[in-house]
Amino acid sequence: MVVVTGREPDSRRPAGAMSSSDAEDDFLDPATPTATQAVHALPLLTQEFPEVVPLNIGGTHFTTRLSTLRRYEDTMLAAMFSGRHHIPTDAEGRYFIDRDGTHFGDVLNFLRSGDLPPRERVRAVYKEAQYYAIGPLLEQLENMQPLKGEKVRQAFLGLMPYYKDHLERIVEIARLRAVQRKARFAKLKVCVFKEEMPITPYECPLLNSLRFERSESDGQLFEHHCEVDVSFGPWEAVADVYDLLHCLVTDLSAQGLIVDHQCIGVCDKHLINHYYCKRPIYEFKITWCRKKMSLKSERRGIHVDQSELLCKKGCGYYGNPAWQGFCSKCWREEYHKARQKQIQEDWELAERLQREEEEAFASSQSSQGAQSLTFSKFEEKKTNEKTRKVTTVKKFFSASSRVGSKKAEIQEAKAPSPSINRQTSIETDRVSKEFIEFLKTFHKTGQEIYKQTKLFLEAMHYKRDLSIEEQSECTQDFYQSVAERVQTRGKVPPERVEKIMDQIEKYIMTRLYKYVFCPETTDDEKKDLAIQKRIRALHWVTPQMLCVPVNEEIPEVSDMVVKAITDIIEMDSKRVPRDKLACITKCSKHIFNAIKITKNEPASADDFLPTLIYIVLKGNPPRLQSNIQYITRFCNPSRLMTGEDGYYFTNLCCAVAFIEKLDAQSLNLSQEDFDRYMSGQTSPRKQESENWSPDACLGVKQMYKNLDLLSQLNERQERIMNEAKKLEKDLIDWTDGIAKEVQDIVEKYPLEIKPPNQSLAAIDSENVENDKLPPPLQPQVYAG
Numbered sequence: 170m171v172v173v174t175g176r177e178p179d180s181r182r183p184a185g186a187m188s189s190s191d192a193e194d195d196f197l198d199p200a201t202p203t204a205t206q207a208v209h210a211l212p213l214l215t216q217e218f219p220e221v222v223p224l225n226i227g228g229t230h231f232t233t234r235l236s237t238l239r240r241y242e243d244t245m246l247a248a249m250f251s252g253r254h255h256i257p258t259d260a261e262g263r264y265f266i267d268r269d270g271t272h273f274g275d276v277l278n279f280l281r282s283g284d285l286p287p288r289e290r291v292r293a294v295y296k297e298a299q300y301y302a303i304g305p306l307l308e309q310l311e312n313m314q315p316l317k318g319e320k321v322r323q324a325f326l327g328l329m330p331y332y333k334d335h336l337e338r339i340v341e342i343a344r345l346r347a348v349q350r351k352a353r354f355a356k357l358k359v360c361v362f363k364e365e366m367p368i369t370p371y372e373c374p375l376l377n378s379l380r381f382e383r384s385e386s387d388g389q390l391f392e393h394h395c396e397v398d399v400s401f402g403p404w405e406a407v408a409d410v411y412d413l414l415h416c417l418v419t420d421l422s423a424q425g426l427i428v429d430h431q432c433i434g435v436c437d438k439h440l441i442n443h444y445y446c447k448r449p450i451y452e453f454k455i456t457w458c459r460k461k462m463s464l465k466s467e468r469r470g471i472h473v474d475q476s477e478l479l480c481k482k483g484c485g486y487y488g489n490p491a492w493q494g495f496c497s498k499c500w501r502e503e504y505h506k507a508r509q510k511q512i513q514e515d516w517e518l519a520e521r522l523q524r525e526e527e528e529a530f531a532s533s534q535s536s537q538g539a540q541s542l543t544f545s546k547f548e549e550k551k552t553n554e555k556t557r558k559v560t561t562v563k564k565f566f567s568a569s570s571r572v573g574s575k576k577a578e579i580q581e582a583k584a585p586s587p588s589i590n591r592q593t594s595i596e597t598d599r600v601s602k603e604f605i606e607f608l609k610t611f612h613k614t615g616q617e618i619y620k621q622t623k624l625f626l627e628a629m630h631y632k633r634d635l636s637i638e639e640q641s642e643c644t645q646d647f648y649q650s651v652a653e654r655v656q657t658r659g660k661v662p663p664e665r666v667e668k669i670m671d672q673i674e675k676y677i678m679t680r681l682y683k684y685v686f687c688p689e690t691t692d693d694e695k696k697d698l699a700i701q702k703r704i705r706a707l708h709w710v711t712p713q714m715l716c717v718p719v720n721e722e723i724p725e726v727s728d729m730v731v732k733a734i735t736d737i738i739e740m741d742s743k744r745v746p747r748d749k750l751a752c753i754t755k756c757s758k759h760i761f762n763a764i765k766i767t768k769n770e771p772a773s774a775d776d777f778l779p780t781l782i783y784i785v786l787k788g789n790p791p792r793l794q795s796n797i798q799y800i801t802r803f804c805n806p807s808r809l810m811t812g813e814d815g816y817y818f819t820n821l822c823c824a825v826a827f828i829e830k831l832d833a834q835s836l837n838l839s840q841e842d843f844d845r846y847m848s849g850q851t852s853p854r855k856q857e858s859e860n861w862s863p864d865a866c867l868g869v870k871q872m873y874k875n876l877d878l879l880s881q882l883n884e885r886q887e888r889i890m891n892e893a894k895k896l897e898k899d900l901i902d903w904t905d906g907i908a909k910e911v912q913d914i915v916e917k918y919p920l921e922i923k924p925p926n927q928s929l930a931a932i933d934s935e936n937v938e939n940d941k942l943p944p945p946l947q948p949q950v951y952a953g
Contacts, residue, residue, distance in 0.1 A: 216255045218264075225263035229270030237280045245301045246280075272297050279306050288314055326416060328404045335399045336420055342398050343426075343455035354427075354456040358397040359417075360436070361410050362448040395436045395448055402448075410449065411811055417453075427456035429773040431761075452771060496810050504638070596744070597679055604676040611669075614659035621651060622673060626680060637688050641802035648674070648805055670805050675745045678803055682744040685803060687795040696794035703828060704789045709852045714836045715779040720767045729763035732756075734788035741791045746804035749796055750814040757817040760784060782824045797822060 222238060224231040238250045249256055249266075256264045275286040275294045280303075286294045291313050298306040310316055326332050339357065346355035394400070401413060414430065421428045430453045436446040480496035495503060608615030625647050632640060652670055655661045661669065678685075687693045712719060721727045736756035743749045760780045764772035790796070800818065801809070809815045827835070833843035845851045 216252060218250055218252060222250065223261075223263040224273075225259050225261075225265045226270030226273045227266070227268050229273065230263060231270070231273060231277060233277055233281070237277065240280050241303060241305060244303050246303075268297075268300065276301060276303065276306070279303070285309060285313065291316055322416060325406055325408050325412065328406050329401060329413070330404075332401070335401060336417070338399055339417075339421070339453065339455070340424065340426070343453075344457075347455075347457055353458050354454055356452055356454050357399070358433075359430075359451050359453050360395045360397040360400040360402075360448050361413055361451060362400075362402040363410055364403055395438065395446065395450065397450055400448075409811065414451065421455070429454040429456075429771075431771050433771070454771070454773070496806075504642075600676055600679045604672055607672050611659070611661070614655065614661065617659075618651065618655070618669065618673070621647075621654075622677060626677060629677075629681060633684055637685065637691050637802065640685060644677075644803050645806060647677075667807070670807070671747055674747055674803075674805050678745050681803075686744075686799050687792065691798075693792075693795040693798050697792045700793050700825065700829065701789060701791075704786055706847055707786055707828065707831065709846045710783075710786055710831075710836065711853055712783055714838070714853075715783050717780050717783045718768055718772075718776045719763050719780055719783070723766060726763045726766050729759045729766070730784070730787075733759035733763070733784050737784060737788050737790050740796055746800045747808065749800055750804065750808060750818060753817050753821055754814055756784065757781065757820070778820055778824065781820055782827055785821075785824050785828065793825065797825065 218235050220235055222233055222235050224233065235250060238246045241247060248254070250264075256266075259265050272286070272290060272293045275284075275290060276297050278284040278286075291310055292315065295307070295310045295316060298310060311320065339359065342357050343355040346357070347353065401417075404413075418428045418430065430451050432449055433452045434450055436448045436450060438446040480494070480499055605619070608619050611618070629640065629643065632643060635643075648670060651673060652666055655666050655669060656663070687697075712721075719726055719730065721730055733756045736752045736759065740749045740752040743752060757777070760777060761772045764776050764780060768776075785793075809818060833840045836843065838846075846853065
């Protein structure tokens with residue numbers, strides 16, 4: 170048996186290997202000896218190895234060539250099988266290595282042909298590569314996800330002061346509070362802020378002056394500690410607060426904890442003059458163990474982990490089902506690759522068809538011989554036919570075929586645009602005025618932005634014949650180019666760049682809405698009708714089936730549900746993607762408030778998604794798929810990839826996808842019941858509609874509903890009164906029974922009071938030594 174102990178120093182670690190401080194769990198270095206260390210660790214006994222080496226790695230058998238194990242010299246395997254050391258064998262003669270062999274096959278595949286493991290096994294294979302000190306494998310694995318993303322994450326966390334100490338403090342505080350309360354969870358407040366200075370809505374110029382020209386006494390007024398358990402920040406990096414919150418949840422979950430968090434407000438501490446601390450405060454709920462639930466209460470068919478909402482490429486941004494799980498950036502890259510591949514395949518097909526037609530034409534002409542035409546006329550006809558075919562095929566596969574010939578384009582460009590000639594609507598005119606007034610504050614930069622925006626709108630007018638995906642790509646390219654130009658040339662801070670992009674999006678999408686929302690060239694309208702029909706068929710779904718933690722019997726909760734439905738329906742009336750996202754965000758916040766009122770505690774993600782599904786089923790928003798596609802195609806990508814709006818929009822997409830795939834198993838129903846409900850034969854709800862005509866007044870229905878409720882309360886009151894009378898009778902019977910038992914005991918054992926045997930005067934008669942007592946004191950009178 171080979172036993173190798175010890176840890177390699179940092180100076181002798183293989184190139185590209187990460188230190189143990191790079192990650193707390195997945196990047197802890199096991200003992201990873203190099204070939205030099207293996208020489209000292211293994212006994213120096215010469216041993217011959219066959220060309221084909223049988224291996225026993227912790228009970229798992231492998232067979233490989235000796236040259237494969239010796240492929241890289243400075244590795245532990247090359248040192249072990251160099252012939253200079255003795256390797257023990259098992260009963261079958263296989264060379265034994267005391268190591269788990271689960272992932273050794275991936276190591277061998279790399280040594281054989283350079284194959285890398287799939288993403289889900291990268292971390293485990295990385296540890297094996299560290300143990301066997303295979304430097305090339307370590308370098309390639311570190312450039313793969315999730316290790317590459319982990320390196321970026323650790324680089325960001327390296328900018329956070331005392332991140333690990335604060336993380337340990339969160340765990341310790343949660344543990345102590347859970348022990349004190351004897352509960353399975355604990356709550357604590359965490360402040361996360363990126364900027365050092367407070368945020369104030371009152372006087373921004375004064376804030377800027379205090380930031381750069383404040384005295385030490387003024388600076389001390391801004392330095393305070395928020396009333397929270399732990400504070401994170403400030404830091405200097407592109408990553409925002411949501412990125413740090415994701416890191417906290419990831420690291421705490423890696424320790425086996427169940428973590429939920431939500432923003433509960435800001436600090437609001439008064440600092441100086443009109444300045445208040447506006448640092449956001451988040452409430453973290455740390456659960457140590459899950460509550461044991463019965464099978465009936467454990468019925469939850471809806472659960473989406475937070476990691477499932479992120480881009481499946483591992484970039485850290487929110488993904489979208491409309492983009493096949495990618496974020497907008499990754500989706501554009503994948504779409505561009507697929508498009509280039511399709512164009513290449515189309516050209517190859519065109520060339521092959523062209524060659525086949527030429528060969529067929531040449532063979533037919535050669536068979537006719539001299540009877541057809543003279544040689545000169547044959548050459549002329551062949552040339553004309555070839556030119557015609559090439560032009561037709563290229564026109565079919567070229568982009569210019571969509572917009573017509575060049576001459577037509579020139580004539581169309583000279584003609585005035587219909588959108589310019591027509592009278593602008595009131596809303597378009599108002600948005601244009603607001604956009605111009607907004608750009609006036611940026612002077613020269615604003616003029617450049619307005620010029621670029623007008624050119625983009627004119628270009629989009631001539632690209633209406635393009636597919637909606639290509640128009641979306643042009644719009645996203647325009648967003649990106651303007652943002653980069655404003656940041657680099659205009660030197661505008663990121664906060665104002667975001668406002669500029671919002672105004673640009675509002676201006677151009679108000680004008681393009683008529684042409685790019687639910688265009689005829691797409692199947693958006695077909696999808697809208699399909700999802701509406703699906704939601705109508707699911708009208709029988711109850712909150713209990715979805716495990717929705719909302720009690721609509723509470724008036725405040727009922728109002729929140731109505732507001733949420735109103736917001737999700739109002740989304741269709743907005744033109745700008747940002748305004749549609751705002752409706753989704755307001756709807757989501759009403760849902761959170763409804764859950765909070767019902768449960769008397771903050772809502773979690775597991776509570777939010779089922780409730781959002783229920784709101785969509787109950788509201789049946791018009792043109793739902795068209796609105797989702799419109800936001801996906803033309804919204805500013807920074808809003809969809811990060812932030813609050815992106816999170817809520819991703820949840821809405823998940824809710825729609827769940828409704829489309831809803832089945833009996835998701836609702837914990839039998840297939841027979843599900844089919845009967847979907848066909849309309851029966852319904853799990855009370856058939857109240859059978860007792861009322863369609864024209865019945867809602868007030869009368871509510872009155873009868875209240876009367877029914879009063880009848881139930883009356884029956885309950887009578888039941889309580891009967892129980893109270895029964896209890897009173899039981900108390901009287903118990904009192905009488907106790908009194909009778911006492912009387913029987915008194916009669917059975919009567920109390921006899923005997924008179925005293927001697928008088929009080931002879932109380933000392935039995936005292937035989939009273940003659941030795943001193944005489945009693947006699948009163949004496951003194952003359953004064």
